[in-house]
Amino acid sequence: MNPKSANYAIAAFLAIGALCSSQPAEAKKKKKTELPKTELSQEAKDSVAFHKKLKDASVTRGMFNTYLDNKGKLYFEIPDSVLGKTYMLVNRVNSLSQTNDWVAGQVVSSRLIRFSRNDNNLFITLPQSTSVVKDDDPIRASFDLNFAEPILKSFKIDHKSNGKIYVDVTSFFAGNEKSISPIKEANPLSKLLGGKDGIKGTYYADGSGVISAKSFPQNVEIKSRLAYTTPTAANPYTVTMSRNIVQLPDDPMPVRFHDKRVGFFSEYKNLYSSKLDGTKTYEIINRHRLEPKDEDREAYFAGKLVEPKKKIVFYVDSAFPEKWRPAVKEGIEYWNTAFEAAGFKNAIEARDYPKNDPDFDPDDIRYSCIRYCVTPTANAMGPSYADPRTGEILGADVIWYHNILNLVHNWRFTQTGAVDPRVRKPVFDDDVMHESLTYVAAHEIGHCLGLMHNMGASHSFTLDNLRDPAFTQKHGTTPSIMDYARNNFVAQPGDLERGVRLTPPPVGVYDIYAINWGYRLIPGADTPEAEKPTLDRWIAEKANDPMYEFGAQQFLGLVDPTDQTEDLGNDHIKAGDMAISNLKIIMNNLEDWAGEPGEDFEPLSDKYKAMCQQYLRHVGHVYPYIGGVEFKEIRQGAKDNGMQRNFIPKAKQREAMKWLLNQARTSDWMVPAKLIAKFEEPYQFRDKMQRNVVACLFISTNLQRIKEGGELDPKLNYTLPEYIAEAYDGVFEATKKGKALNATERNMQQAAIDVMTTYSGLKPKVAKSSRSFAEEDSMTVVDEFAEFMALSTLPEFPCGFSACQAHEDGDHSFFRLLLNQTPLPTTELRPMMTSLLRKTQNLYKTRRASVADTATRDFYDYQILAIERTLNGK
Numbered sequence: 069m070n071p072k073s074a075n076y077a078i079a080a081f082l083a084i085g086a087l088c089s090s091q092p093a094e095a096k097k098k099k100k101t102e103l104p105k106t107e108l109s110q111e112a113k114d115s116v117a118f119h120k121k122l123k124d125a126s127v128t129r130g131m132f133n134t135y136l137d138n139k140g141k142l143y144f145e146i147p148d149s150v151l152g153k154t155y156m157l158v159n160r161v162n163s164l165s166q167t168n169d170w171v172a173g174q175v176v177s178s179r180l181i182r183f184s185r186n187d188n189n190l191f192i193t194l195p196q197s198t199s200v201v202k203d204d205d206p207i208r209a210s211f212d213l214n215f216a217e218p219i220l221k222s223f224k225i226d227h228k229s230n231g232k233i234y235v236d237v238t239s240f241f242a243g244n245e246k247s248i249s250p251i252k253e254a255n256p257l258s259k260l261l262g263g264k265d266g267i268k269g270t271y272y273a274d275g276s277g278v279i280s281a282k283s284f285p286q287n288v289e290i291k292s293r294l295a296y297t298t299p300t301a302a303n304p305y306t307v308t309m310s311r312n313i314v315q316l317p318d319d320p321m322p323v324r325f326h327d328k329r330v331g332f333f334s335e336y337k338n339l340y341s342s343k344l345d346g347t348k349t350y351e352i353i354n355r356h357r358l359e360p361k362d363e364d365r366e367a368y369f370a371g372k373l374v375e376p377k378k379k380i381v382f383y384v385d386s387a388f389p390e391k392w393r394p395a396v397k398e399g400i401e402y403w404n405t406a407f408e409a410a411g412f413k414n415a416i417e418a419r420d421y422p423k424n425d426p427d428f429d430p431d432d433i434r435y436s437c438i439r440y441c442v443t444p445t446a447n448a449m450g451p452s453y454a455d456p457r458t459g460e461i462l463g464a465d466v467i468w469y470h471n472i473l474n475l476v477h478n479w480r481f482t483q484t485g486a487v488d489p490r491v492r493k494p495v496f497d498d499d500v501m502h503e504s505l506t507y508v509a510a511h512e513i514g515h516c517l518g519l520m521h522n523m524g525a526s527h528s529f530t531l532d533n534l535r536d537p538a539f540t541q542k543h544g545t546t547p548s549i550m551d552y553a554r555n556n557f558v559a560q561p562g563d564l565e566r567g568v569r570l571t572p573p574p575v576g577v578y579d580i581y582a583i584n585w586g587y588r589l590i591p592g593a594d595t596p597e598a599e600k601p602t603l604d605r606w607i608a609e610k611a612n613d614p615m616y617e618f619g620a621q622q623f624l625g626l627v628d629p630t631d632q633t634e635d636l637g638n639d640h641i642k643a644g645d646m647a648i649s650n651l652k653i654i655m656n657n658l659e660d661w662a663g664e665p666g667e668d669f670e671p672l673s674d675k676y677k678a679m680c681q682q683y684l685r686h687v688g689h690v691y692p693y694i695g696g697v698e699f700k701e702i703r704q705g706a707k708d709n710g711m712q713r714n715f716i717p718k719a720k721q722r723e724a725m726k727w728l729l730n731q732a733r734t735s736d737w738m739v740p741a742k743l744i745a746k747f748e749e750p751y752q753f754r755d756k757m758q759r760n761v762v763a764c765l766f767i768s769t770n771l772q773r774i775k776e777g778g779e780l781d782p783k784l785n786y787t788l789p790e791y792i793a794e795a796y797d798g799v800f801e802a803t804k805k806g807k808a809l810n811a812t813e814r815n816m817q818q819a820a821i822d823v824m825t826t827y828s829g830l831k832p833k834v835a836k837s838s839r840s841f842a843e844e845d846s847m848t849v850v851d852e853f854a855e856f857m858a859l860s861t862l863p864e865f866p867c868g869f870s871a872c873q874a875h876e877d878g879d880h881s882f883f884r885l886l887l888n889q890t891p892l893p894t895t896e897l898r899p900m901m902t903s904l905l906r907k908t909q910n911l912y913k914t915r916r917a918s919v920a921d922t923a924t925r926d927f928y929d930y931q932i933l934a935i936e937r938t939l940n941g942k
Contacts, residue, residue, distance in 0.1 A: 131283055151185060739754055
């Protein structure tokens with residue numbers, strides 16, 4: 069309305085007012101009573117009634133408004149502007165009564181959603197992001213028809229007004245909604261990776277409901293209490309969930325192609341194009357959106373350090389003990405060194421939880437937090453969630469379990485106790501624990517930045533490197549903090565005084581290289597295709613330096629000995645000798661260094677078990693040399709391409725075989741006489757190790773790889789007959805020499821016979837009804853070894869497999885899942901093992917008469933009979 073029109077309207081209004089006021093009171097009264105009654109339309113009546121229903125509701129205004137009434141009903145007010153945009157629904161635990169499945173702060177799932185509607189209903193639909201097609205491709209129309217968005221949930225529209233609709237969403241957020249339920253579904257892969265069955269619960273409506281709703285400019289947060297009855301009536305389960313609906317950027321972050329030679333978590337894509345002969349798969353890396361401020365772009369591309377437009381900020385839980393807070397913050401901000409290599413200064417910052425800030429909520433996904441979880445778990449992990457369209461990390465949290473101190477204490481004690489007097493006590497001094505906790509924080513933050521485990525990093529160091537004061541002060545134990553190279557167990561007594569560093573680096577040279585590769589913006593490259601030549605060149609420049617090589621984590625088995633967890637250096641046999649020498653020193657002083665006078669022996673027993681587990685790790689590091697394969701990431705057309713699968717040569721396998729058999733035969737130090745009567749079952753670790761060593765030598769999948777290597781190069785590698793002959797002679801050496809068998813020799817030979825019997829296929833099947841209880845639960849040596857190898861590859865930090873991706877499409881990261889490895893065909897395996905059984909039977913018959921030792925003779929008599937029964941199928 070222009071000013072002149074406004075003046076006319078005001079004058080008219082005043083004139084009417086004056087006319088009305090000049091009429092007699094009676095006339096005015098009469099006129100008022102004569103006005104006809106105005107009937108409200110049904111729509112208006114409905115609107116009045118609906119808003120009356122919400123008049124006492126708690127209202128929050130933001131991305132869209134929420135109403136939570138005094139009966140616990142939650143309504144969304146959805147304007148038309150919300151429809152068609154892309155959001156992420158993040159499902160997170162706020163609090164819970166049992167920590168079997170989750171802990172407070174943990175993200176359960178996240179998924180893309182959109183809102184759409186018709187005249188009667190609001191729909192939540194699920195856009196997919198894995199399959200893609202360009203907008204201008206002629207096949208786009210067909211693509212859209214075949215990848216239509218499914219409806220996850222439908223809500224009846226309760227009211228419409230001025231381009232807005234109101235819907236009751238209570239049942240979705242506080243009901244038994246399967247898509248966002250905290251009750252875990254059975255996951256076979258999770259079970260294989262060591263996961264346990266989830267809590268079995270039945271939803272209990274009367275105990276459930278919406279607790280609160282908050283709306284912010286870019287997200288909405290709903291808290292709901294969900295109650296469940298369980299099969300154990302006295303142990304119900306209640307979980308408070310925080311659900312965030314986050315608007316994703318309208319200007320998606322530019323993507324960067326993933327390369328398996330650099331360890332980033334990634335999103336899998338399947339491209340459909342009329343320009344290709346078929347579909348093309350590729351991956352994009354997960355990373356935060358770091359970019360210079362507009363006014364600093366020219367300086368950034370000129371090579372100057374600039375601050376990012378938006379920093380990566382991690383808030384440290386106020387529940388952290390004050391003395392550990394500086395260690396956590398230090399571990400977070402270690403990564404600024406890496407980001408400086410990518411051109412950004414002060415890119416990452418650690419802050420305390422804000423005090424008296426009503427807008428701060430650690431469950432609000434706008435905030436990335438280091439959360440302190442008081443549970444018995446001895447662990448930490450660094451999950452995050454990313455926009456699956458682009459890989460942009462939108463939020464991340466480190467879950468820091470209370471008992472992580474016990475884990476790092478045991479690592480430090482068992483790995484450096486022989487060298488460092490500071491760790492020979494039940495409670496470390498604060499400065500020692502500070503060193504260990506900064507490593508934990510830095511490692512987990514690395515995951516939150518998009519980096520995977522680099523388990524091959526430590527293999528780039530020699531043992532001389534690890535005992536060199538100057539080298540270790542610069543590089544620590546590994547070139548990557550993302551490795552599992554905890555402490556310097558190669559260091560020998562006196563090395564600490566010489567200046568040898570015993571801990572990992574703050575951030576290694578590989579980490580700095582990887583952050584630069586993933587985060588540095590490339591001038592003039594406006595597409596991921598345009599970036600690729602530069603990214604490939606950066607990899608090529610480091611191709612001959614093993615410190616910059618990425619080693620993908622192995623699960624459910626170990627095949628590549630150069631790519632292991634908890635190892636150090638490029639010679640596991642010599643490293644094992646040095647570490648075991650240190651363990652023997654600690655074992656001889658265990659009560660003096662770790663004992664607590666006046667306490668019972670349970671705490672000391674825990675330290676003893678940690679010692680045994682550390683020893684088993686060192687032995688386990690040599691297992692993969694038997695039938696081992698070193699994997700290399702090669703590219704077509706590259707010079708000096710080499711092979712993708714490189715078989716471990718015969719000489720190294722022979723050395724490993726002899727070392728393993730020697731460890732099996734010289735492991736009595738694990739059960740020192742002065743301690744065996746004080747601990748429960750002290751022999752179990754030693755006896756299992758002896759059986760595992762034998763199983764490793766004869767396991768079917770190892771034999772298959774040995775066969776392949778021999779066929780490829782019979783001069784460099786073992787042939788299978790040659791290997792079998794040497795392995796057999798190694799296990800049965802004492803018998804072949806006519807020696808009496810001690811308990812260790814009998815245990816090892818029994819394990820070999822068990823493997824042969826299992827693989828021969830001759831062992832008769834016992835009807836289930838006639839099996840004893842012991843037979844029901846018994847495992848073969850083959851099973852025991854397979855279980856050991858599977859479990860030994862599971863990380864003590866559960867950040868390795870699920871890693872950082874929580875969205876429903878799952879994690880498409882590069883790791884080696886060694887499930888269902890190819891065994892030696894039964895047509896070769898069974899005859900071979902049957903022949904070995906006959907060979908053993910004949911050997912025992914030959915040696916039985918000449919042996920004087922009663923226990924040895926009885927063992928031979930039993931085995932002759934047992935093998936005969938097996939061969940006859942009895």
